[in-house]
Amino acid sequence: MDSSSRENMQLFCKTSVHPVERPSCKSEYPSSSEKQPCCGELKVFLGALSFVYFAKALAEGYLKSTITQIERRFDIPSSLVGVIDGSFEIGNLLVITFVSYFGARLHRPKLIGGGCLVMGVGTVLVAVPQFFMERYRYETYSFSNSTFNLSPCLSASNPELPISVMEKSQSQKHNECETDASSSMWVYVFLGNLLRGIGESPIQPLGIAYLDDFASEDSAAFYIGCVQTVAIIGPIFGFLLGSLCAKLYVDIGFVSLDHITITPKDPQWVGAWWLGYIIAGVLSLLAAVPFWCLPKSLPRPRSREGSSSSSEKSKFIMNDDTDFQASQGEKTKIMEMVKEFLPSLRSLLGNPVYFLYLCASTVQFNSLFGMVTYKAKYIEQQYGQSSSKANFVIGLINIPAVALGIFSGGIIMKKFRVGVCGAAKLYLGSAVFGYLLFLSLFSLGCENSDVAGLTVSYEGTKPVSYHERALFSDCNSRCKCSETKWDPMCGENGITYASACFAGCQISTRTGKTTIFYNCTCVGTSTPQSGNSSGMGGRCHKDNGCPQMFLYFIVISVITSYTLSLGGIPGYILLLRCIKPQLKSFALGIYTLAIRVLAGIPAPVYFGVLIDTSCLQWGFKPCGSRGSCRLYDSNAFRHIYLGLTVILGTMSIFLSIAVLLTLKKNCVSKHRSFRTKRERTMNKSSTKVKKENCATSDHSLQPSYWPGKETQL
Template sequence: MCVGGSNYKIIKAFLAALSFSYLSKTLSGTIMKSSITQIERRFDVTSSTVGFIDGSFEIGNLLVIAFVSYFGAKLHRPKVIAVGCFTMALGSLLTAMPHFFMGYITITPQDSRWVGAWWLGFLIGGVTNFLAAIPFCFLPKSLKKPEEANDKTSYGLLENTRNKLTPAQSKPRKWSVILKDFYTSLKKVLSNRMYFTFLCCSLLQFNSFIGFLTYKPKYMEQQYGQSTSKSNFLIGLTTLPPVSIGIFLGGLIMKKYKMGIIGATKFAFIMSFLAYVTTLLHFFVGCENHVVAGMTVSYEGKPIPYHENAIFSECNSGCKCASTVWDPVCGDNGLTYVSACLAGCTTSVGHGKNTVFHNCSCLAVSSSWTGNNSVTLGQCPKSEDCSMNFIYYTVIQVISGFCYALGGTPAYLIMFRCVQPELKSLAVGLYTLIMRVLAGIPAPVYFGALIDKTCLKWGSTSCGQQGACRLYDSNAYRYVYLGLSAVLRGPSYLIGIFFYILIKKSFQNKKSRPIVNGGREDVPINKEDNCKIKEHLPGSSDVENESCI
């Protein structure tokens, strides 16, 4: 009883530590995604460059994840996890270091170009991962086995087994043998048609998701005129609750209806496709371009083609303004100007964000404007219709996220049933590796490269080179960003149909024996019910029945 109680405490401690480590890892990844826009502005880099920075977050897993998945069971697993957490902590801290090495962007928090403390989140993530690693350093390699001193029969059997071991069997295996076994296991996993099809389907889905999530805060800022802080707050508020509830309900539905692998595949496919169809509604809830004088409209307020934009006009010809500056101001006439100088302003009152510029000659160019010729810092807000479309966008996000999460648990468990029990660990590790190599790293880069194509106004670095994009074509941005995500995700459902056919054919062939369990359509996905069926199936071998114990 003492040993059992001790094991129970160890299991509880391990689960608590593991949960906290997952939380810390997710926090680090979320901080990276939410800081994309701020990093882009702070260091004056393009979206494709900052996408590569985001993708490099996954590069550290390339050489270790598959081997850790295979050899992890043979090593001290808690300490392996601790090493991983320490590595994550070091990586988060290193990401924040450029802020301290490169010096402080000479503006103050009152300036409209202030990007905030982008580095602070990485410091928090580093400390959190460091704390998560500590408990694993004190956990044992394995649970204690109950003593059987009073059981002479078991003791004698154990001694006989030990005596039969030859010296060759008692020696540790050579690395050449281990690597050969690894190659054989890897070949078995990849030659599994169901697993490989599931891998291809997931790869397309992950490319779509990672690219979409990476630039989601940027999209909310450029499309709907939301601030960086508000965008990140709303993403957390509209993503975590529906996704958490969806994952919980998905597992609950599986348990209640005792879904087999065929039923789970069908359920996961329907929920994912429903979420996909819902996300297509995003195309219809976009906003118009920012009305910027000389870029999207003329100084008179009339729309102009993008290739004919010209930020200089007669109203600012005598001001000798710099064309590379992007410090937008909002005029009382509703037009945004690239800078106060290009608005033709001659005087100013106040400082920081409270600065107001007066006697701006370019406001008088608009024939329909008869009010004050004053401008304030920042772009003009978008229309009320855009604010309403942003609400619709948020609702669509909540619904699609919930639907996809609802089928997430069944989809993940399907992978375990596609491979042999002894290959499950390798299958999961290989799956994670491929998703990160072929989706986590390249997706942010090519998404960012295509988003850069929609830029209307580029900033300049202190060296005079091209910096970060300051203004995007909202319509082109929407179609590129949403369209690429939809195009990647769409074909995955064709592969999903093929995967369902393979699953159905494979598991129906195994059910050619008499149907049990009340005429159920397919065998339950949980091991306990599956074992109960095996006990009553004619022809089940002793080995199969013993494996259920």
């Protein structure tokens, strides 16, 4: 074809208004100036989306690792920490529905890039209170001057002792009350996490749907599995970063560490919780860059060009910008999308498979969110481990098992070409076996530490009941001790005392960061034979087989995490395949919304409220208001934490069974409908053939009949 003919045909293609003529013209007579999309842009998007998932997952994992650090730094209970943790989901709640619905019709990569910028700013904002608060103060009887001997047990009979050390003047209390107001700066942590949730809202629904739109059917599950696997690697680095920062003192760089008398094993220790948020925020800002260079749409694979499984084939997305603008204005387009919102929502919630799966996932994520949020705290309180070690174990051992489980689920779906019913079975099976293994953790707990007046009597002979708990005893009755002070001391008898004052200690000396107390009347009372009445600052370590129990806990926890995560990708595929193709992004958005609102927000809160009920000793702020918990009942903590997780998991299993039964019922009804339709088609075809045969038979008789008739006439 000559150049003039080609130009005429291109002009015809541009001016043609027929919706079918134009694509055919483009395919047969491509313009020399038309920009051909790069075949590797999907992989660029996959890499960029994976990095975003890594950045946001790192920040989320780091937040979980700093739960106890934030609780101690701002001196707040676990229930309030749960509210801070749930603020991320509250941010999602504000915009996720509109972003997932309207975002599918707009430039999805740029929306994801803008979300990354907002998420990065919010992450950095979480660390801001550290730079405006007063330096962290912990309760202690020790002084930096090692030559100064302080008697913890101050009494009226010893007037020469510095009473002002124990009893603060009114001016000191007033100043402390003013500085106590800085603890309300946890609101900035709440707002920063809220902003982080707003920025994260377009990443999951738009990113996953974008991959599923332009990837082949066989590769879609594998790509989603890769993204989810990278998303699990993020918390690994998040918890490892949390472990590293927990070893650093909270005010590192602001105070001299030589004057810090506590160690990371001390229950009052607070690590540099703010440092990781700055690192995670910078990563989120960098992750936004690639998305501004990606196109709105990518070339579709040949295997899916004629398929209707992609949301790009929907009535909203299938037309290009030129065609749509030629027929309607942008204002009309928005109005149509608004009108379709409620019908689309009714269509989703009216789908029984989607609705049941949504309920099952919501209940299961209640279980998982509550468990993960307080897992580090559970390890600290149950097995007596430091915050740094608890985060290290979770990040290096537990989370890789989750990543391996998610990746294995994607491999299984791709290799065995598992269908929708098979995905539902795999999702159900992983939940059943996972929670059965989880039940064994009830037997892997440690008994309460021996704490005088709280878990055992001062004589150390028997456990005390709730009504018998009292920190005061005859051995420390002459000491002027404060019930609100918590500076534990480990006696030579293996019993922990709330403070050296409650142990009745008369003399204290400090060497380096180690404080030793002597002439402790309460310690001597419980050990009358040896008469040893000394002790050392800090809680006594659990030695009643607890280290061995901790190893068993790690093994069972790893296997359970792998088993539960194995159903992650099958669940995603089930979600994507059980709804209409044009509602894919919207379905993911509603799914994310339900998880955030009904699981992410309430689960950490009511888990924290129930965990607070197991507190044995509360701390108090300088003004007298209640602060964070100093000591938990290990048995009650274990039963609440594990029991609530198992109950919610069992409920999700029953709902998953309902999903599978509904799927099978739909498959049977569709099969019967198909057979009935096929039989009707075959009957119609048979009837048509018979009529044709009859017509052929009559026609063959016409030559002999009609001449005779004509003869008779």
